[in-house]
Amino acid sequence: MTKTKTYAPSEDFVAKAHIDAAKYEEMYAASVENPEAFWTEHAKRIDWIEPFKTVKNVSFAHPDVSIKWFEEGQLNVSVNCIDRHLETRGDQTAIIWEPDNPDDEALHITYRELHEKVCRMANVLLSQGIMRGDRVVIYLPMIPEAAYAMLACARIGAIHSIVFAGFSPDALANRINDSGAKAVITADTAPRGGKRTALKSNTDAALLHCSDKVRCLVVKHTGDQTTWIDDRDVDVKAMMQQVGPDCPPRPMGAEDPLFVLYTSGSTGKPKGVVHSSGGYLVWAAMTHEYVFDYHEGDIYWCAADVGWVTGHSYIVYGPLANGATTLMFEGVPTYPDASRFWQTIEKHKVNQFYTAPTALRALMGQGNDFVTKSDLSSLKVLGTVGEPINPEAWNWYNDIVGKGNCPIVDTWWQTETGGHLLTPLPGAIATKPGSATLPFFGVQPVILDPQTGEEITTNPAEGVLCMKDSWPGQMRTVYGDHERFVKTYFSDYKGYYFSGDGCRRDEDGYYWITGRVDDVINVSGHRMGTAEVESALVAHAKVSEAAVVGYPHEVKGQGIYCYVTLMNGQEPSEDLRKELRDWVRKEIGPIASPDLIQWAPGLPKTRSGKIMRRILRKIAENDYGALGDTSTLAEPAVVDDLIENRMNRS
Ligand code: WT7
Numbered sequence: 195m196t197k198t199k200t201y202a203p204s205e206d207f208v209a210k211a212h213i214d215a216a217k218y219e220e221m222y223a224a225s226v227e228n229p230e231a232f233w234t235e236h237a238k239r240i241d242w243i244e245p246f247k248t249v250k251n252v253s254f255a256h257p258d259v260s261i262k263w264f265e266e267g268q269l270n271v272s273v274n275c276i277d278r279h280l281e282t283r284g285d286q287t288a289i290i291w292e293p294d295n296p297d298d299e300a301l302h303i304t305y306r307e308l309h310e311k312v313c314r315m316a317n318v319l320l321s322q323g324i325m326r327g328d329r330v331v332i333y334l335p336m337i338p339e340a341a342y343a344m345l346a347c348a349r350i351g352a353i354h355s356i357v358f359a360g361f362s363p364d365a366l367a368n369r370i371n372d373s374g375a376k377a378v379i380t381a382d383t384a385p386r387g388g389k390r391t392a393l394k395s396n397t398d399a400a401l402l403h404c405s406d407k408v409r410c411l412v413v414k415h416t417g418d419q420t421t422w423i424d425d426r427d428v429d430v431k432a433m434m435q436q437v438g439p440d441c442p443p444r445p446m447g448a449e450d451p452l453f454v455l456y457t458s459g460s461t462g463k464p465k466g467v468v469h470s471s472g473g474y475l476v477w478a479a480m481t482h483e484y485v486f487d488y489h490e491g492d493i494y495w496c497a498a499d500v501g502w503v504t505g506h507s508y509i510v511y512g513p514l515a516n517g518a519t520t521l522m523f524e525g526v527p528t529y530p531d532a533s534r535f536w537q538t539i540e541k542h543k544v545n546q547f548y549t550a551p552t553a554l555r556a557l558m559g560q561g562n563d564f565v566t567k568s569d570l571s572s573l574k575v576l577g578t579v580g581e582p583i584n585p586e587a588w589n590w591y592n593d594i595v596g597k598g599n600c601p602i603v604d605t606w607w608q609t610e611t612g613g614h615l616l617t618p619l620p621g622a623i624a625t626k627p628g629s630a631t632l633p634f635f636g637v638q639p640v641i642l643d644p645q646t647g648e649e650i651t652t653n654p655a656e657g658v659l660c661m662k663d664s665w666p667g668q669m670r671t672v673y674g675d676h677e678r679f680v681k682t683y684f685s686d687y688k689g690y691y692f693s694g695d696g697c698r699r700d701e702d703g704y705y706w707i708t709g710r711v712d713d714v715i716n717v718s719g720h721r722m723g724t725a726e727v728e729s730a731l732v733a734h735a736k737v738s739e740a741a742v743v744g745y746p747h748e749v750k751g752q753g754i755y756c757y758v759t760l761m762n763g764q765e766p767s768e769d770l771r772k773e774l775r776d777w778v779r780k781e782i783g784p785i786a787s788p789d790l791i792q793w794a795p796g797l798p799k800t801r802s803g804k805i806m807r808r809i810l811r812k813i814a815e816n817d818y819g820a821l822g823d824t825s826t827l828a829e830p831a832v833v834d835d836l837i838e839n840r841m842n843r844s
Pocket of ligand 1: 503605610630693694716721
């Protein structure tokens with residue numbers, strides 16, 4: 195293998211950085227040699243109402259997995275993100291809100307204003323009977339009220355569960371029901387890229403499938419007309435004016451859940467990933483500071499959505515716990531044109547910028563003028579997340595956006611991990627395009643041989659990526675289904691946390707994620723369970739069977755490839771293709787929209803009736819030469835037919 199070029203930070207950068215190479219080595223060693231002492235020290239970055247007594251109480255042993263950090267400690271997350279900053283930075287901007295339309299005015303919300311808004315929102319929740327431990331679903335676009343709602347829940351000890359505003363009414367209803375939410379907070383309509391999503395009417399449709407006790411709190415954001423059900427719907431902004439501007443924070447246990455966030459897995463139903471209050475906040479705050487090398491006064495922008503974990507940890511909780519100024523962007527990278535990111539960086543003098551490879555690939559294709567016409571001299575660190583970044587996109591980010599002056603942090607993590615696990619620290623670790631480099635403090639990655647489950651201790655190594663021990667930000671359980679938690683993450687490789695990702699470790703010990711090894715695909719940095727798309731397809735009256743796989747897609751990383759067998763008597767047609775696409779969008783949401791549909795008279799199955807996805811993946815990738823072992827196929831002719839008719843896809 196040819197040696198990849200490495201990029202070391204400049205001397206100037208290193209001199210100013212929180213962590214340099216020597217400090218990284220020293221702190222990493224301390225974090226794994228004596229985690230108790232290390233985390234006792236670093237948990238001090240947050241304010242505790244009651245000190246914790248036990249740092250770590252963890253067992254990965256199947257089937258009694260139990261993960262607890264900072265037991266007996268008490269804290270309030272909203273106090274850590276707001277109140278404790280009031281004395282020193284009450285007038286500093288906490289949140290810069292950049293609206294969808296750049297001609298509309300951006301908002302600068304100070305920590306003092308944030309305090310008042312969050313208290314008022316918390317009082318609104320209390321007025322609706324929401325209590326400690328109750329679940330509140332948040333179905334909001336990227337508006338400040340989304341952050342207020344999260345922090346208001348944290349203030350009173352309610353557990354929020356955000357549903358991405360691009361999800362369908364059905365997906366919303368499932369999450370409201372699975373979490374047993376008492377209320378849903380939504381908005382009238384949501385502008386995005388100049389178009390509007392009808393969130394309130396989606397919520398109305400969802401609530402038809404939920405208990406009629408669920409309250410509906412509506413933020414009138416655009417003022418667009420919506421239906422209104424007097425006994426159920428609450429005008430949040432009006433109500434916030436009526437309640438008091440102060441709300442005493444509720445002391446919470448370190449292990450009390452802060453939020454549930456649903457994510458796709460390899461089986462049908464999305465899992466409610468449960469995160470803690472204490473460990474999660476320590477992790478989000480510490481990684482935010484060190485991975486982005488955030489310094490006092492910096493303007494930081496994570497261009498994700500609060501509907502994903504990235505938005506939780508790196509728009510809201512991490513930055514605000516650190517007293518940072520965090521930018522919240524309502525729009526999309528290509529509206530009004532492909533310069534929007536860069537114009538926004540210039541406008542607000544952004545110092546750290548964090549986005550997904552899919553956005554970079556899309557923008558890269560628009561030409562460099564959009565970038566070079568903007569003044570990006572404020573930038574210091576660039577980050578990526580969500581999927582492996584291809585070297586072309588990495589180089590473009592480095593050369594054109596960063597002008598060779600900004601370290602790139604390729605952060606590998608998951609909804610389950612709460613925050614970064616494998617990532618460069620920009621002043622400490624030289625980067626290689628496409629590698630998430632080395633573990634963060636306290637993280638002990640291992641590569642296991644997928645067949646034997648043995649640890650591979652030499653380099654280079656390739657296998658499945660697992661973690662040997664816990665870190666404070668780790669998820670604690672699947673909401674309402676601890677058994678599923680154990681089964682999904684701790685039973686294939688006993689004694690380890692199994693990430694679901696394949697990984698290579700090179701001769702320098704750097705980690706390179708190779709992608710999912712399960713039936714999860716990564717579409718534009720968002721996780722999609724192929725089983726979810728399949729069950730949406732077969733729910734259509736004209737479909738008898740469906741198999742869904744990922745295939746390489748230039749912009750999205752992976753696209754959604756669907757093999758569809760129709761009911762007897764149904765004829766394939768372009769109209770039906772469109773109908774099925776619309777159907778899946780309606781069932782799950784636009785992010786699940788099939789990219790390619792191939793009509794399949796039959797699907798390749800084993801004699802016991804299992805669909806052989808391996809073969810379907812190969813056909814989708816146009817890789818027929820290497821179909822592998824086909825001897826277990828019940829009807830080999832089915833495969834020939836699929837290959838022959840592969841052009842019958844679009
Ligand atoms: C999966 C987790 C973490 C927040 C966004 C996605 C893939 C994530 C990287 C990266 C290569 C990555 C993995 C992982 N992934 N970051 N830097 N390099 N792959 O969170 O929806 O929970 O998805 O995204 O496959 O398992 P998620």
